[in-house]
Amino acid sequence: MTSSHPFITVDHMTVRLPNRLILEDSVWSIRSDEHWAILGPNGSGKTTLVRSLWGGVPLRSGAIHFDFLGPDSANRDIPPRDLIGVVSLEMHQRLMEQEELKEEFRAYAGEKGEGTTAQEVIVSGILAHRPLTSGDESRVFQVAELLEMAPLLPRSMASLSTGEARKVLIARALMKSPRLLILDEPFEGLDHGARAALGRSIHQLMTGSLRVLLVAHRLEEILPSITHVLLVKDGRVFRQGTKEEILTSQNLSQLYGCPLLLGKNNGSYNLSYGAANDKKINLPAGCREMLTSGSEALIAMKDTTVKYGDLVVIDRLNWTMQQGENWAILGPNGAGKSTLVKLILGENLQAYANPITLFGKRRGSGETIWEIKKRIGVVSADLQLKYRKKMSAREVIASGFYDSIGLYRVPTREQNETVERWVDLLDIHDLVQEPYPQLSFGQKRMILLARAMVKSPEVLIVDEPCHGLDVANRRRVLKILERIGRTETNLLYITDRPDEILGCITHVMRLQKGKAIQQGRKAEVVPRDGNPT
Amino acid sequence: MAKINFGGVVEDVVTREEFPLAQAQQVLKNEVVAVLGYGVQGPGQSLNMRDNGIRVIVGQRGQTPSWDKAVKDGWVPGQTLFPLEEAASRGTIIEFLLSDAGQKEFWPKLKPHLTEGKTLFFSHGFAITYRQLTGVIPPQKIDVVLVAPKGSGLSVRRNFLEGSGINSSYAVFQDYTGKAKTKTVSLGIAMGSGYLFPTTFENEVYSDLTGERGVLMGAIAGIMEAQYNELRQHGHSPSEAFNETVEEFTQSLIKLAAEKGMDWLYANCSTTAQRGALDWKGKFRDAVAPLFSELYQRVEDGTEAKIVLERNSRPDYREKLDAELACMRNSEMWQAGDKVRDLRPENWKKEA
DSSP, X not given: OTTOOEEEEEEEEEEEETTEEEEEEEEEEEETTOOEEXXXXXXXXXXXXXXXXXXXXXXXXEEEEOGGGOTTOTTTTSOOGGGEEEEEHHHHHHHHHHHHHHHHHHHHSOOOOOOOBHHHHHHHHHHTTSOOOHHHHHHHHHHHHHTTOGGGTTSBGGGSOXXXXXXXXXXXXXXXXXXXXEEXXXXXXXXXHHHHHHHHHHHHHHTSSOEEEEEOSSGGGSOXXXXXXXXXXXXXXXXXXXXXXXXXXXXXXXXXXXXXXXXEETTEEEEEEOOOOOOOOOOOTTOOBOOSOOOOEEEEEEEEEEEETTEEEEEEEEEEEETTOOEEEEOOTTSSHHHHHHHHHTOSGGGGGSOEEETTEETTSSOOHHHHHHHEEXXXXXXXXXXXXXXXXXXXXXXXXXXXXXXXXOOOHHHHHHHHHHHHHHTOHHHHTSBGGGSOHHHHHHHHHHHHHXXXXXXXXXXXXXXXXXXXXXXXXXXXXXHHTTBSSEEEEEESOGGGOOTTOOEEEEEETTEEEEEEEHXXXXXXXXXXX | OEEEEETTEEEEEEETTTSOHHHHHHHTTTOOEEEEOOSSSHHHHHHHHHHTTOOEEEEOOSSSHHHHHHHHTTOOBTTTEEOHHHHHHHOSEEEEOSOHHHHHHHHHHHGGGXXXXXXXXXXXXXXXXXXXXXXXXXXXXXXXXXXXXXSOHHHHHHHHHHTOOEEEEEEEEEOSSSOHHHHHHHHHHHXXXXXXXXXXXXXXXXXXXXXXXXXXXXXXXXXHHHHHHHHHHTTOOHHHHHIIIIIHIIIIIHHHHHHHOHHHHHHTSOHHHHHHHHHHHHHHHHHHHXXXXXXXXXXXXXXXXXXXXXXXXXXXXXXXXXXXXHHHHTSHHHHHHHXXXXXXXXXXXXXX
């Protein structure tokens, strides 16, 4: 292309993290006609790399030249934050934390008032840099139109689905008319429909002069308009170049350290697992193989309804999970899947207002939530959000014995040994010494899975366990869940991906708008092709 | 009970290790705890007790935001949620969590429901200690007890859910059944206390009222304003005056005192700062000592309580209070603070 010129040049950069150096001596050049995607295993340094571009982490040595500022710019090496838009899972998480906190203050301090609206969040993208001007308001609508989200503007953030909230953050980043838009795992946590809609919006953005940098976990997220790919492995830039050159089965297998096959179809990619040669999974003792299926109802809900004012989240649900059954709950964002999980865990307080029976005991008949928690392990985005403590990852795992957030007791030697066995099994030795808050999103997921399993629970609830996991970890987690599903631990597996329903799943329920639209044996609900009937 | 030495003075402290939840459940198994008032402390305490397997009902005036919140929190009207008086008649342990002024007002309606053997349960010693002012003079054939969590309703709930807990003090004012103390400790454990410190109704309310009027709220805001004004009079900018008066204190220094004490805070500052602070600490102590004496006197003789009851029972007390808070919020010092907070490096709005 004739108009191609340097856009950003990473010049022998080394980044300093609180406890180590990373991305040592990295070199990378982005040109003005390129859109890049960044791929790499959990914790390899993808997020740190993009953070360095907007000045979110300090450089130990080297420089980043922002060539798009022009060759004469005196500030060419200083990240122009007002020209770089960023959307990340961290940011999404923090925003939701703030809203949750506000809601709590409202509830416990007798404060009134509404939560932050989508429009207020979008405008805050400007306020970070300068006061509002008259042009900003029309810009809000312009951006909202572009992302097909205008009806969301007056709504409170707390009422939005994950996919909708993600679009709000992208709109916020676009408010300042950035030259570069960094999207750090924008598709994570979105259902099929929301992923497709967001993909269209991002594709639309890429047709303009804006350059996009996309950090992704799944190959199908590499949009056709991405031109170049950079691979990060073990804290180093591993490969970089044109998409065609970099995306090969060989490169990706090396990147993730397991045999992978790359497929291509109509400009989009997919990845399948190659010949398996990994070690056999031996579950720790305590996870005994299940010999017979019992007849005790583990979870039973009758006409269960959860509502907030006029908003009905779970609508007259009748459902029973028997001992010996592994259930998958299928449904899009906003179907009520996470509310269902919270009802079981006692975290949704309307459990007390419904006829729910857990392990043969009616809720509210004198049992404590600790007796329930003891029998249930859980991995969910919600738990990950709430678990923000300064402690080592190993301590986080051990806190599973007490179902606490934070570790307030000293684990016994036996308990420590159980922790070690799960660390072995999940292959997370490198992670457990680290301070938990410093782990990447996907690494935290692995730690929380170990935390859920150390007590060998009767029911393991995994709410979208693969969100945020790289291909290798996803495969590992699915294999381990497959094995767990054949032990005395019964699985309750929540997902919006019919293609990730495990072999050990015996029953499936499809939820939509709080209603069970279908439930029963897997073969009846989800035929062999994996698509719901 | 564990004997614990606090700087040379030994106190009896109940711990949940020696008084486990199972024991509390046993003690309370035939009781119904009626929590009257679903405002600030009500939600946290009632939800914790319910989650700990205790039979709890809530009493709240109907058609209020608090009633709606109770429904949202899984309390079922007619089953576990009632108007105040009905809840009082159904409960065997009546937890009185209305505001201090509200307690005085509701007392005549509550009293008939305090039949023989019931327990009147407080989180605050106010109504009983100042009973000559409030008229809250309990009948003789009931127990009157108190558990006061050392934190907001929000921390009571949040710490419970995280599996840690909150510390509380407890007291018995009247022991008719002979089991008042065990019941009190059980209630404390059931609501999620980690450690329970013994106190009396009087001491609880005197220390509480002195603390919040003094160092915790009144005195701290006052000396901050005095220093800020002095700096401003000498031409220091609002941001500088605020940073040196409030921001450095709340963002950095006080956390050191929380970690390891005041000498640790001092030790982490320059020797110039240490020298001056050591010299001036005594002067400040002596300067405000007479004020604290006056304060304690007024707390003890009921002057402060009288003001609270009189002012907070006026129909427009909420608006007046809000106006005074707004006045503080809109003062130059706290407006400067608002901007300074925005500019904290960790503030996410600043990110990219």
